[in-house]
Amino acid sequence: MMLRTKLFSLLFICSLAFVGSTFAQAGYIEATPENCVTVERDCVMDVSINWYTEVSETVCIRVTDQQIRLFCQKPNQGQNFAITVQNNRNIVLELLSEQLEPLESTEISLFHQHVKKRRRDIAWSIF
Amino acid sequence: MASSTDSAYLADEGISLGLSLGYGQLDNPVYKKDDIPLYALPRIEVFAGDFSFANTQFAWTPVWGDNYQVSLFTQLNEDGLYFAKHSAALTAIRTTGGRPSMTPPPPGSSIETQAVIKRRGDITKISKRKLSAMSGIEAIVDWQSWRFSAYWSMELTNYHKGLQGALSAQRLFLFDQHLVLLGAEIQHLSAGLVDYYYGSAQQEIRAGFSPFLGHSSQKYNLKASYQYQFNQQWQFISDIKYQRLSSGIADSPLIDDSNLLSFYAGFAWNY
Numbered sequence: 546m547m548l549r550t551k552l553f554s555l556l557f558i559c560s561l562a563f564v565g566s567t568f569a570q571a572g573y574i575e576a577t578p579e580n581c582v583t584v585e586r587d588c589v590m591d592v593s594i595n596w597y598t599e600v601s602e603t604v605c606i607r608v609t610d611q612q613i614r615l616f617c618q619k620p621n622q623g624q625n626f627a628i629t630v631q632n633n634r635n636i637v638l639e640l641l642s643e644q645l646e647p648l649e650s651t652e653i654s655l656f657h658q659h660v661k662k663r664r665r666d667i668a669w670s671i672f
Numbered sequence: 673m674a675s676s677t678d679s680a681y682l683a684d685e686g687i688s689l690g691l692s693l694g695y696g697q698l699d700n701p702v703y704k705k706d707d708i709p710l711y712a713l714p715r716i717e718v719f720a721g722d723f724s725f726a727n728t729q730f731a732w733t734p735v736w737g738d739n740y741q742v743s744l745f746t747q748l749n750e751d752g753l754y755f756a757k758h759s760a761a762l763t764a765i766r767t768t769g770g771r772p773s774m775t776p777p778p779p780g781s782s783i784e785t786q787a788v789i790k791r792r793g794d795i796t797k798i799s800k801r802k803l804s805a806m807s808g809i810e811a812i813v814d815w816q817s818w819r820f821s822a823y824w825s826m827e828l829t830n831y832h833k834g835l836q837g838a839l840s841a842q843r844l845f846l847f848d849q850h851l852v853l854l855g856a857e858i859q860h861l862s863a864g865l866v867d868y869y870y871g872s873a874q875q876e877i878r879a880g881f882s883p884f885l886g887h888s889s890q891k892y893n894l895k896a897s898y899q900y901q902f903n904q905q906w907q908f909i910s911d912i913k914y915q916r917l918s919s920g921i922a923d924s925p926l927i928d929d930s931n932l933l934s935f936y937a938g939f940a941w942n943y
Contacts, residue, residue: 584685660685662719663741665731665812665821667680667844667853669692669715671911671936672895 572598574640605641690715694938703928704795752803790925793880834865853897870924881925889920910937
């Protein structure tokens with residue numbers, strides 16, 4: 546009986562910690578599309594950003610692609626904020642408080658597609 | 673079983689470099705000219721859009737589909753290598769970008785089998801034969817594991833104003849990391865090209881050779897390739913080619929051997 550009570554208490558504390566952490570992370574930033582597949586050196590595409598946070602009334606959004614761009618005075622909830630991004634590696638989007646403290650972040654993953662070209666002959670054909 | 677769209681017939685867009693070390697030789701049919709040794713072969717390939725460069729070959733492929741392609745190309749002429757000063761280096765550069773030269777056995781004829789009396793002279797005193805560049809059009813059709821191709825080319829460098837064409841067929845076999853390619857080709861060389869390289873006129877006669885007027889001729893090639901891929905960077909490569917020259921070339925007093933066997937085997941590193 547004693548053991549059962551201790552086990553229950555432990556589970557209860559763990560549950561509280563989990564719920565607490567979930568509420569602490571009440572917020573998100575997401576970009577659509579999440580990936581960019583390109584045959585070029587750079588990925589260039591239009592991105593739509595959605596975000597939400599309870600931490601701050603107004604927020605900033607920082608986009609790190611070829612440069613670092615900051616969009617401030619945004620409401621704490623936004624949808625379909627459209628920007629064009631360009632980079633040769635992953636693109637980072639961050640949701641910041643007005644004091645520029647990081648709240649949430651997400652990444653647009655970049656994949657280089659290797660284009661296959663037709664050969665007139667196999668490689669290392671000597672004669 | 674291999675298919676025409678298999679990786680062996682595909683290349684990554686961009687630059688591809690490689691170096692092979694091994695042993696081989698290009699059989700030289702010219703009298704008193706040494707066979708051309710092959711110890712190190714470079715591979716410099718660039719594929720960009722419809723353009724490609726493979727060692728000394730440049731090609732533009734504006735027409736292509738799932739199982740065919742039509743290219744305009746330029747390449748060095750093989751016959752010029754036999755007379756070139758730095759033939760070993762030129763051959764090494766030219767070969768790994770070279771088209772597959774494979775050929776069916778030559779038809780025998782009573783004229784071809786007639787004994788031809790050749791008078792030899794001093795090969796160092798013949799007129800200079802320059803290495804020419806050819807440019808032309810090539811069509812390739814893939815069918816299952818087979819590849820059929822035809823090309824026609826004319827001279828760019830204006831030394832002999834010759835023409836050259838070929839028909840070829842090859843079959844590719846792929847088993848795990850093993851690649852086997854068998855092929856046959858018949859090449860046609862115009863009179864101008866043959867006479868420039870193998871003809872014997874005033875200077876050759878003064879050098880002691882019997883007179884000879886080159887006329888349009890054929891080369892018959894059979895080829896086999898074997899490659900084994902150890903990993904993405906390392907592979908074993910080998911090529912062997914048997915070539916027979918038709919009488920239009922073989923009867924030249926400058927030609928010592930009308931049956932040629934060239935080969936190479938080595939290890940290749942790809943970057």
